[in-house]
Amino acid sequence: MASTGGSHDRVDVPEVAEFDAAIEAVNETHAAALPAARSIALQRDAAEAYDALIQEAARLKASVVERGDEDSAARLLCGECAAGGLASTLRLWIAFKEGDMSAAWNRMVDAQQAWTGALRAHSIGQQFRRLAAVPFQVERVLFPHVGFMSVGMVVRKSECTICGETPGECDHVKGRVYAGRFAGIRVTEADLRETSLVDIPADKRCRVETITTDGVTRDTLTWEVVSTTTDAYAESAPDDPQEA
Amino acid sequence: MTSASVTYGDYSSVADRCDALGVRRPTGIAMLPRNLATADAGDELLAEASDAAVRVLWRQAEIEEDRLDSPEAPFPHVSEHHADWIGPTVFLSSALLSESPALVSVALGVIANYVTDLFKGVPGRHTARLQVVVERSNGDCVQVTYNGPATEIGEILDAVGDLTSNDG
Numbered sequence: 209m210a211s212t213g214g215s216h217d218r219v220d221v222p223e224v225a226e227f228d229a230a231i232e233a234v235n236e237t238h239a240a241a242l243p244a245a246r247s248i249a250l251q252r253d254a255a256e257a258y259d260a261l262i263q264e265a266a267r268l269k270a271s272v273v274e275r276g277d278e279d280s281a282a283r284l285l286c287g288e289c290a291a292g293g294l295a296s297t298l299r300l301w302i303a304f305k306e307g308d309m310s311a312a313w314n315r316m317v318d319a320q321q322a323w324t325g326a327l328r329a330h331s332i333g334q335q336f337r338r339l340a341a342v343p344f345q346v347e348r349v350l351f352p353h354v355g356f357m358s359v360g361m362v363v364r365k366s367e368c369t370i371c372g373e374t375p376g377e378c379d380h381v382k383g384r385v386y387a388g389r390f391a392g393i394r395v396t397e398a399d400l401r402e403t404s405l406v407d408i409p410a411d412k413r414c415r416v417e418t419i420t421t422d423g424v425t426r427d428t429l430t431w432e433v434v435s436t437t438t439d440a441y442a443e444s445a446p447d448d449p450q451e452a
Numbered sequence: 453m454t455s456a457s458v459t460y461g462d463y464s465s466v467a468d469r470c471d472a473l474g475v476r477r478p479t480g481i482a483m484l485p486r487n488l489a490t491a492d493a494g495d496e497l498l499a500e501a502s503d504a505a506v507r508v509l510w511r512q513a514e515i516e517e518d519r520l521d522s523p524e525a526p527f528p529h530v531s532e533h534h535a536d537w538i539g540p541t542v543f544l545s546s547a548l549l550s551e552s553p554a555l556v557s558v559a560l561g562v563i564a565n566y567v568t569d570l571f572k573g574v575p576g577r578h579t580a581r582l583q584v585v586v587e588r589s590n591g592d593c594v595q596v597t598y599n600g601p602a603t604e605i606g607e608i609l610d611a612v613g614d615l616t617s618n619d620g
Contacts, residue, residue: 320576327573337573344575360532362498376504377523379512383505383570393504395531408577410533 221280223268227287230264242294244301251298258295262288269388281388282330289325290336296322297342304350309429310417313351317412319343329385347412354428355416356409365397456600458611463585463593464489466543470520473497480518480548481559483507483540484585485527497521499529500540509562515555518545537567537602539582541595546587549616556616557609560584564606571602578602584612 234257240246241254265288272280296319303312323340327333367373369392370380380391405416418425423437466484470477473494478484483506485497499521510517521527532538542563544556563582571578580602586594596615598608 324574328570334573337575340573341575358533360530362528363501363531364528366529374523374526376507376526379508381505381508381566382502393501398531401530404532406534408535408579410535414533 221272221277223272224280224283227261227265227268227284230261231287231291234258234261241298244304246301248302248305251302255295255298255302258291258298261291262295265291273387278385278387279330282385283332285385285388285390286326286329286333289322289329290333290339292322293319293326293336293340293343297339300343300346309351309427313415313429314413316343316346316351320347320412325390328383328390351429352431356406356412357414357416358404358406358409359414360401360404361395361398362401363393363395363398366393366395368392369394456598456604456607458607459597459599460611460615461595461597463595465591466545466585466587466593467591475520478518478520478543479545480516481510481545481555482518482520482543484543485520486530486541488541497527499527500538501529501531502538503529503540505566506540506563509566510559513558513562515559515562535576535578537570537578537580539563539567539580539605541583541585543585544587544612544616546589546591549586550589553616556612560609560612561606564609567602567605580605582608584608586612586615 238254238257241250265284269284300315320343370386371378375393425434467477483503582598584596
């Protein structure tokens with residue numbers, strides 16, 4: 209993993225330099241764990257090390273934000289997201305190898321979101337394009353096509369996640385970085401409008417988990433039979449019909 | 453991979469619809485409620501979730517928006533939790549087109565740059581939709597819709613440019 213200074217664009221900010229040193233130290237010890245084939249024990253240790261980097265980035269970011277150094281804060285956010293992408297990718301491999309496909313899916317989505325954040329946080333994030341592509345390739349190659357649910361709402365009140373003002377009335381644009389955080393919209397009052405089946409949801413965790421055909425319910429990821437209507441009847445019916 | 457498409461269609465007279473619904477007529481550049489053409493009453497009007505971002509971007513680019521609602525009483529907005537970027541319906545009045553035609557490319561360019569940046573380098577299929585309603589000098593309105601890859605949304609600038617230069 210490259211530094212937050214960027215290979216051609218290093219900056220002389222103590223917090224950024226400190227984070228770069230921390231990344232290099234973690235990479236030296238744990239980057240070997242990144243390929244999927246590595247042992248689960250190795251990958252668990254590596255994931256924890258990258259978790260610690262996330263905390264470190266957050267701590268250093270607070271320091272540069274206090275000085276009003278927006279660029280360094282965005283660089284550290286980028287590093288924070290990249291460390292999150294690596295930790296989630298490692299946990300994706302672990303869950304996959306342990307056969308927990310639901311957890312593997314969720315970790316894959318975590319990794320996709322973290323890498324997307326790294327790419328968006330600062331222009332130096334573009335150096336992570338190849339690493340960022342991994343969880344998206346995993347989705348295409350290792351998982352079946354699944355359907356997703358999406359909720360539609362009429363939002364009556366909302367606020368900017370940076371300043372709390374009504375979105376559009378402040379100077380923060382959704383998706384851009386301010387003080388080391390992505391601006392977003394927090395919904396505070398809304399009416400549910402509809403739920404839909406969609407192909408490309410905002411949150412891929414909202415997936416169709418089971419599907420029932422001819423009374424047989426299967427897990428959409430593993431295709432294992434979860435239940436059948438006969439099973440359901442057998443479980444709910446009394447043992448002796450005479451007692452019913 | 454989704455291919456980009458730009459389509460054209462008729463749109464109701466914005467001035468007539470605003471009068472019918474009891475909201476003020478825009479005379480410059482505006483963002484129209486998504487259901488302006490179909491709503492039965494003014495209190496049914498709904499903005500797009502993306503309007504807020506575009507509002508800030510325009511303000512920062514010193515583009516004066518002609519709002520149909522007000523900061524004190526904004527239209528509720530629709531939030532649909534899918535990954536596509538659904539842009540506002542941008543209205544370009546005939547007065548604006550005759551007096552400040554250069555503003556159109558700036559206003560749409562700001563949106564295109566924002567959307568392109570948002571998805572730059574991000575793996576996966578990301579689509580965007582942006583609609584522009586152009587008011588002719590006779591009051592008729594034409595709608596231009598871009599639907600396609602988010603990173604190619606700038607194509608709508610040419611389409612709108614062609615349309616506005618042909619208003620006779």
